[in-house]
Amino acid sequence: xxxxxxxxxxxxxxxxxxxxxxxxxxxxxxxxxxxxxxxxxxxxxxxxxxxxxxxxxxxxxxxxxxxxxxxxxxxxxxxxxxxxxxxxxxxxxxxxxxxxxxxxxxxxxxxxxxxxxxxxxxxxxxxxxxxxxxxxxxxxxxxxxxxxxxxxxxxxxxxxxxxxxxxxxxxxxxxxxxxxxxxxxxxxxxxxxxxxxxxxxxxxxxxxxxxxxxxxxxxxxxxxxxxxxxxxxxxxxxxxxxxxxxxxxxxxxxxxxxxxxxxxxxxxxxxxxxxxxxxxxxxxxxxxxxxxxxxxxxxxxxxxxxxxxxxxxxxxxxxxxxxxxxxxxxxxxxxxxxxxxxxxxxxxxxxxxxxxxxxxxxxxxxxxxxxxxxxxxxxxxxxxxxxxxxxxxxxxxxxxxxxxxxxxxxxxxxxxxxxxxxxxxxxxxxxxxxxxxxxxxxxxxxxxxxxxxxxxxxxxxxxxxxxxxxxxxxxxxxxxxxxxxxxxxxxxxxxxxxxxxxxxxxxxxxxxxxxxxxxxxxxxxxxxxxxxxxxxxxxxxxxxxxxxxxxxxxxxxxxxxxxxxxxxxxxxxxxxxxxxxxxxxxxxxxxxxxxxxxxxxxxxxxxxxxxxxxxxxxxxxxxxxxxxxxxxxxxxxxxxxxxxxxxxxxxxxxxxxxxxxxxxxxxxxxxxxxxxxxxx
Ligand code: C2E
Ligand code: MG
Ligand code: MG
Numbered sequence: 001x002x003x004x005x006x007x008x009x010x011x012x013x014x015x016x017x018x019x020x021x022x023x024x025x026x027x028x029x030x031x032x033x034x035x036x037x038x039x040x041x042x043x044x045x046x047x048x049x050x051x052x053x054x055x056x057x058x059x060x061x062x063x064x065x066x067x068x069x070x071x072x073x074x075x076x077x078x079x080x081x082x083x084x085x086x087x088x089x090x091x092x093x094x095x096x097x098x099x100x101x102x103x104x105x106x107x108x109x110x111x112x113x114x115x116x117x118x119x120x121x122x123x124x125x126x127x128x129x130x131x132x133x134x135x136x137x138x139x140x141x142x143x144x145x146x147x148x149x150x151x152x153x154x155x156x157x158x159x160x161x162x163x164x165x166x167x168x169x170x171x172x173x174x175x176x177x178x179x180x181x182x183x184x185x186x187x188x189x190x191x192x193x194x195x196x197x198x199x200x201x202x203x204x205x206x207x208x209x210x211x212x213x214x215x216x217x218x219x220x221x222x223x224x225x226x227x228x229x230x231x232x233x234x235x236x237x238x239x240x241x242x243x244x245x246x247x248x249x250x251x252x253x254x255x256x257x258x259x260x261x262x263x264x265x266x267x268x269x270x271x272x273x274x275x276x277x278x279x280x281x282x283x284x285x286x287x288x289x290x291x292x293x294x295x296x297x298x299x300x301x302x303x304x305x306x307x308x309x310x311x312x313x314x315x316x317x318x319x320x321x322x323x324x325x326x327x328x329x330x331x332x333x334x335x336x337x338x339x340x341x342x343x344x345x346x347x348x349x350x351x352x353x354x355x356x357x358x359x360x361x362x363x364x365x366x367x368x369x370x371x372x373x374x375x376x377x378x379x380x381x382x383x384x385x386x387x388x389x390x391x392x393x394x395x396x397x398x399x400x401x402x403x404x405x406x407x408x409x410x411x412x413x414x415x416x417x418x419x420x421x422x423x424x425x426x427x428x429x430x431x432x433x434x435x436x437x438x439x440x441x442x443x444x445x446x447x448x449x450x451x452x453x454x455x456x457x458x459x460x461x462x463x464x465x466x467x468x469x470x471x472x473x474x475x476x477x478x479x480x481x482x483x484x485x486x487x488x489x490x491x492x493x494x495x496x497x498x499x500x501x502x503x504x505x506x507x508x509x510x511x512x513x514x515x516x517x518x519x520x521x522x523x524x525x526x527x528x529x530x531x532x533x534x535x536x537x538x539x540x541x542x543x544x545x546x547x548x549x550x551x552x553x554x555x556x557x558x559x560x561x562x563x564x565x566x567x568x569x570x571x572x573x574x575x576x577x578x579x580x581x582x583x584x585x586x587x588x589x590x591x592x593x594x595x596x597x598x599x600x601x602x603x604x605x606x607x608x609x610x611x612x613x614x615x616x617x618x619x620x621x622x623x624x625x626x627x628x629x630x631x632x633x634x635x636x637x638x639x640x641x642x643x644x645x646x647x648x649x650x651x652x653x654x655x656x657x658x659x660x661x662x663x664x665x666x667x668x669x670x671x672x673x674x675x676x677x678x679x680x
Contacts, residue, residue, distance in 0.1 A: 011446065029125040031110055035076050038065030041120060050125065051098045067097070069175075071160050073229045074642050080121055082423055083111040096125075149215070149236040153177050157187065160231055169208040169238075177234065180206050181366065193233070194221055203239060214243040258305055259312035262327040267335055270325060271387035274339065276381065281342040284335060284350060286376040286394035287315075290402060291551050294518055298555030299367060306364045318357035319350065335394070342379040344410065351375050351408040370553070373582070374401040375408035383411045395563045403473065407600075426478050428464065437463050440495045441657035444666060445513075445628060445650040447644050451672040455511035455545065457650065457656045458496035460488070476517070490529050497537035497544060499660060504540055508667050513545040514576060521552045527566045534570060541571030545596060553588040561592065572597035575628070580616060589623055597623075598635075601631020603650070607640065617644050 029047035040059055043051065053059035065073070071567065095104040105127045112122040149166035153159055157177035173178070178187050182205040193200030197222035206215045215236040222233045262270070274280045287313065296304035308328070315326045315334060323339045338350055354375065361368045375399025384390040393411045396419055400410035406434045432438060442456040462470040479485040493514050520526055534541045546567065554559055564574060575596035575631035576589070580603055589597070593614040597620045603613045620627035629641050632651030641649060655666055 009126075028127070028667060029123075031123050033064075033076070033105075033121045033123055034114070034118075035080050035121060036118060038063065038068065038073070040064065041114070050103070069161075072352075076121065079109055080111065080119055081391075083109065083121070084119055094125075100517040122463055145250065147237070149234075149238075149519065151177075151234045151236075153229060153234065155232070157232065166236070169210060169213075171207060171209050177232070180208075182207050182212055190219055194219065198642070203243075204502070204561050206236075213238055213240040215239065250364050256328040259309055259328050261312050261316070261334075262325055264327070264329050267325075267327040267329070267337070268387055268391075270327075270337055271390060274337070275390075277386055281340065281380060283338045283342050283347045283350070283377060283379045284349075284394045285338065285354065285408075286378070286388050286391070286398040287334040287336070287354065287373050288398050288402070289332040290372040290374055291518070292371070294522075294551045295369065295554065297522060298551075299364075303364050303367060307362055310364070311358065314357045315354060318353050322350065324350075335391075342382065344379075347377050347379065347410075348408075351377060354461040367554075373407065374398050376401055376411065377408060378411040403477070422478065425470075425475060426482060429462075429475060429478055429482070429484055432462060432464075433484075433491060437465065438488065438491065439463055439659065440492055440499070441659055442499070442512075442663035443650060443657040444655050444663070445511075445648050446654055448646050450651050453508075453510055453667055453670055454648055455513055456499075456663055457513045457547070457657075458492055458499070458515070460492050460515075461657075474508050480517055480519045483519065485519050486523050486525075487516055489515075489520045491531070493529065493533045494537055497533050497539035500539045500543050501537055503664070503667075504543065506664070509543075510667070511543050511545050511573070512539075513547050515547045516552075518549060518552050521548060521563075527563060529571055530567055530572065534572075542573075544571070545573040545575050547575045547577040547598065547661075550579065550588065557591070564592050564594075578630075580612065589619070589625070595626060596628060597625045598650075601629075602666070604629055604631045604633075604651075607637060610640070614644060617646055620647075621645065 012394070028048060029044065029048040029050035031043035031051075033039075034041045040047075040051070040062065043053075043056060043059055048056060048059060051059050051062075081661070086449060089228065091106060091108045093104060094107045096101050099102070108124040108126060109121050111119050112426050114120050140168045146163065147165050149163065149169065151159060151162040151166045153176070159174045159176060167173075177190075178184065181187055186202060186204050188199060190202060199218070201218055203214065203216045215237040216239045217234055219232060219234050221230055253256060254263060254269075255261065256263040271284070274282055292304065292307075295307060310327065311332075311361070312328060315336065319326060319336055319338070322341075325337050325339075327335045327337070329335060336350070336354065338347070341347060341350070342595045355373060357565070358371060358373050361370045376396065378384060378390050378394035378397055385391050393415070396407045396415040397411040399419075399422075400415055401407065439461045441459045441461050443459060444453050445453065445455040445457060447454045460470075460472055460476075462475055464470050476485065479488055481655060482525075496512050496514045503510060516526070520529075530546070534544070570575060573595040575598055576594055577598050578600040579597050581600045597616070599613065599616050603616070617627055626647045628648040628650055629637070629646050630650050632638060632641070632649045632653045634653060637651075638649060
């Protein structure tokens with residue numbers, strides 16, 4: 001027997017060409033591991049005990065490779081190579097699992113040559129003092145049993161090690177960090193953070209064998225405990241349930257329950273976020289539906305709600321191809337935030353897209369209705385530099401659009417002043433009636449066939465003590481919003497009716513028409529007021545015409561029908577004013593006792609597009625209505641209208657609205673065939 005070697009197995013004699021006998025008496029486990037065969041080929045008594053082996057042959061027969069991951073195999077090969085190259089020993093902490101129980105210790109590894117010439121590893125196991133070894137043991141146990149998913153990746157994000165919890169959800173063995181993360185850009189974020197501070201926290205979606213879930217990950221650069229190389233330690237917990245609950249709470253808090261759009265809170269947060277970015281540029285479109293309240297009041301909230309839902313859908317679709325978010329503030333107010341764009345031309349394109357989307361009539365439970373949106377546009381940063389000012393200014397621009405009858409309007413600084421103006425006007429309006437600041441002007445309406453005066457339209461004027469003449473366009477909407485229109489409208493009615501009586505007494509056989517606001521119509525007392533006014537003024541009701549608008553016919557059909565019939569029973573005639581701008585529903589025209597259709601002057605303003613004008617004229621004729629063209633300003637318009645058999649004409653061509661004395665003079669001095677004279 002070779003005196004240099006004490007062997008435990010006969011075959012071992014051929015295995016070593018170095019002395020290992022001294023190792024037999026070591027009080028620590030020592031064994032020789034054949035990295036190629038993945039077997040222990042020699043072990044001392046302590047090692048047998050450590051591996052809980054009945055005999056050395058039983059231990060040598062154990063297939064150590066069966067439960068060894070490929071990364072451990074690779075690691076062992078690598079250590080052998082390192083030791084061969086450096087002829088040095090190597091030390092690191094290992095956790096070994098004799099009979100499945102984890103044992104952690106520092107191991108010292110070095111090369112030993114087998115008799116056949118191949119190199120094997122000789123392993124010395126150094127347990128630390130009791131306390132610290134139990135600590136390592138405990139941490140290894142914790143690693144095995146914790147529900148936290150712990151993985152170690154190399155610098156290329158390839159998996160080096162994962163604990164059972166992480167392995168349980170992996171889609172494949174050795175799933176890399178890149179394959180785990182659902183969003184590839186997360187990897188770049190992690191990389192940047194690690195480069196900066198060596199650690200980071202990420203909460204993101206990951207791909208597991210249970211599908212895509214949310215993981216909260218604590219990530220840090222740390223040396224691989226076995227190789228000492230820099231690697232990435234990831235400790236993750238599944239936070240899907242919390243994320244889902246948060247998501248639900250978020251949806252509730254940040255979305256509008258009717259339309260599903262973002263709500264006011266979400267919008268304000270979005271604006272604040274954008275304003276915090278010094279390089280941001282964006283445009284805000286504040287949209288309001290004119291006369292929506294009327295739909296709600298007359299057709300009921302369910303129809304109003306359905307209309308809003310359809311409006312929301314169309315708006316979303318209209319801007320879907322852009323970086324835009326549509327929100328609903330409440331009521332009929334919508335806001336579109338367009339990120340990245342703040343130049344005028346591009347914003348105009350977007351406004352046109354939104355308007356185009358809302359142009360076609362909406363069909364709500366068989367009610368065909370058009371809406372007329374007004375859009376105010378405010379741009380960041382040139383118009384306002386904070387979220388509150390942006391909203392306020394977009395709102396102002398929207399009001400300016402409404403007031404100017406334009407579909408959209410850009411904010412400009414004069415509007416802030418206008419807002420203060422509006423408040424002042426509102427206060428002044430309250431006392432205007434008592435202080436007799438109103439006057440009624442009259443504008444003549446001519447017969448297109450006989451060139452004679454058929455009637456006079458009563459149009460209110462406010463002679464403000466400081467501002468001078470204020471036009472109805474500047475105060476009727478305020479009077480309507482404050483409810484003052486009912487008293488003001490009643491005053492106009494009595495004035496106009498008294499004037500009819502006076503003119504009749506003077507021999508002018510003309511009709512006086514009076515504008516009725518939707519607010520007066522919906523107040524419920526209109527019939528009483530008309531009846532009383534006819535009585536108190538002593539007018540000839542057959543010569544009184546009330547101008548109502550299409551929107552008033554939208555309400556409960558029975559109530560509308562009864563109101564209109566009672567009015568005509570009183571002898572007055574009914575005209576539809578501004579026809580063509582609202583719902584233009586011909587069914588309404590047929591159903592109710594109407595005599596006159598006044599075509600809105602917008603249609604006359606564009607004589608290049610006469611198709612609609614022709615259609616309205618034809619419809620009026622078929623329904624037996626007297627058709628009046630408003631806004632007649634030129635002889636060409638007159639000639640066209642005469643040719644197309646329009647019945648009556650009203651406009652600046654004949655006369656502007658005049659104070660009562662001048663209107664009387666106009667009638668006194670009037671000579672027929674004016675049109676021929678002027679044309680000549
Ligand atoms: P409206 O009832 O459609 O009245 C016609 C408006 O068109 C008048 O404006 C008139 O001055 C204007 N107009 C008439 N011919 C021409 C023309 O050839 N060219 C142009 N550019 N404009 C023309 P006004 O007097 O400023 O009244 C505006 C609106 O205010 C009226 O439109 C009516 O809706 C409302 N309004 C006026 N008076 C009263 C009133 O007493 N009560 C109510 N509720 N509304 C009134
Ligand atoms: Mg009118
Ligand atoms: Mg009109």
